[in-house]
Amino acid sequence: MAKAVRFYETGGPEVLKWEAVEVGEPGSGEVRIRHEAVGLNFAEIYSRTGLYPASLPSGIGVAAAGIIEAVGDDVTGVAPGDRVTYTGSPLGAYSTERVMPASHLIKLPDAIAFDTAAAMTMRGLTTSYLLRRIHSLKAGDTVLLHAAAGGVGLIFSQWAKLLGVKVIGTVSTEEKATIARAHGCDEVIIYTQENVAEKVRELTDGVGVPVVYDSIGATTFETSLNSLARRGLLVCFGTASGPIPPIDAMQLCLTGSVFVTRPALADYIADPAEKAELAGELFDHVGSGRIKIEINQRYGLDDAVQAHRDLESGKTTGSSVFAL
The missing domain is CATH 3.40.50.720 (NAD(P)-binding Rossmann-like Domain)
Structure with a gap:
């Protein structure tokens, strides 16, 4: 059975609960994805503490990478078996599998491993817009x-x-x-x-x-x-x-x-063409080895409480992932 981290009230890391969940089949415009790795990002702390409001009870997590297992009606561009990554709402990335909108997915090149993708998709796209969109640097x-x-x-x-x-x-x-x-x-x-x-x-x-x-x-x-x-x-x-x-x-x-x-990342990847352009440049740099993604902390999803404690305390460096 699928499992996920959920929270029923806002607060410290201890509000996070690891539990069995029903996933179901994808509806129109949706896919079911089996996660291979999940990103750990500071944005999840904002969700957990209530700085970013969520409808409770709620899943948590905004970035992951995995394999599409099923697609619903009216889904184009991706198919079962595709390797994909994503970042953004709806919350729920801290899970072994989930149903989510297909429009949020980005196809993952074979040259990039799942854990690398989970570690870098949110951070890399953030870097991409900071350097390529916010200000004309020379x-x-x-x-x-x-x-x-x-x-x-x-x-x-x-x-x-x-x-x-x-x-x-x-x-x-x-x-x-x-x-x-x-x-x-x-x-x-x-x-x-x-x-x-x-x-x-x-x-x-x-x-x-x-x-x-x-x-x-x-x-x-x-x-x-x-x-x-x-x-x-x-x-x-x-x-x-x-x-x-x-x-x-x-x-x-x-x-x-x-x-x-x-700025917010969501406003720089809302347009599919711009998201593809930003992701393409990121993937090219990472796939070629010009940019290396440092995964310095790895956790199990059942250890999300400790992962949040480490992240919030400033102990971590580089990127962190949940390995499935």
């Missing part, structure tokens, strides 16, 4: 990236290197700094030891950076603003430490007429 530009040793961070730094973009990364420990440097970070600031904004100014001859990529949120917002060059852009694409504070328009003026955006 070779020689220098940007600031928080959480440089995380899943997005390691992909971002490698991809930026391919584009000739220099990355100043922030991390919490020397161990994480070593990992970030090994994956393409040109400069690494250990934020527990140095003032990030001051160090950024020092590294950029007092100018600051044209773009800051911030997945941390509440605790880094001021630092990020103060690291920007005049008319720079702050990209707040995550809230690991909590939501960003209310924005004072005058503060943006006084900081150098800077800009702030809070």
Whole structure:
């Protein structure tokens, strides 16, 4: 029988329950997929705590890879036996199998393993839109990236290197700094030891950076603003430490007429053609070995509580997956 992780109330990791579930047959526009690997992403913590509202009781998880077992009526583009990956709603990826909309699936090239796909689909597509859609970067530009040793961070730094973009990364420990440097970070600031904004100014001859990529949120917002060059852009694409504070328009003026955006991956993959383009470039880089996906933590789905504890505590580096 199929099994899944579900939660009946919001709260800490302990609200996650591993239980048997009925899957059923796919309806119109749907497929039934057997998962081979499931991604572990910070977005799932937002669902579990209620920051991202869910109708309870609920499944959890937004990214996985596997094999299509059955398709419903009006499904085109995929067929039973196809290798696929996905990211996005509806929740429920923490499961051995599930029924879901076929439109969310992306065919997976043979060159990419299931665990690699589960680890990278959300993080890789996020990196893809950050580097290829948010701001027109050119070779020689220098940007600031928080959480440089995380899943997005390691992909971002490698991809930026391919584009000739220099990355100043922030991390919490020397161990994480070593990992970030090994994956393409040109400069690494250990934020527990140095003032990030001051160090950024020092590294950029007092100018600051044209773009800051911030997945941390509440605790880094001021630092990020103060690291920007005049008319720079702050990209707040995550809230690991909590939501960003209310924005004072005058503060943006006084900081150098800077800009702030809070993008969501869903708005960059809503168009099938754009999603295919972003995924195609990602798969090409990973399949060729130009970008390596570091899976540094593996769990069983029945150990989701511990996986969430590890992720929330900042213990993890690179990507994490549930192996089935």
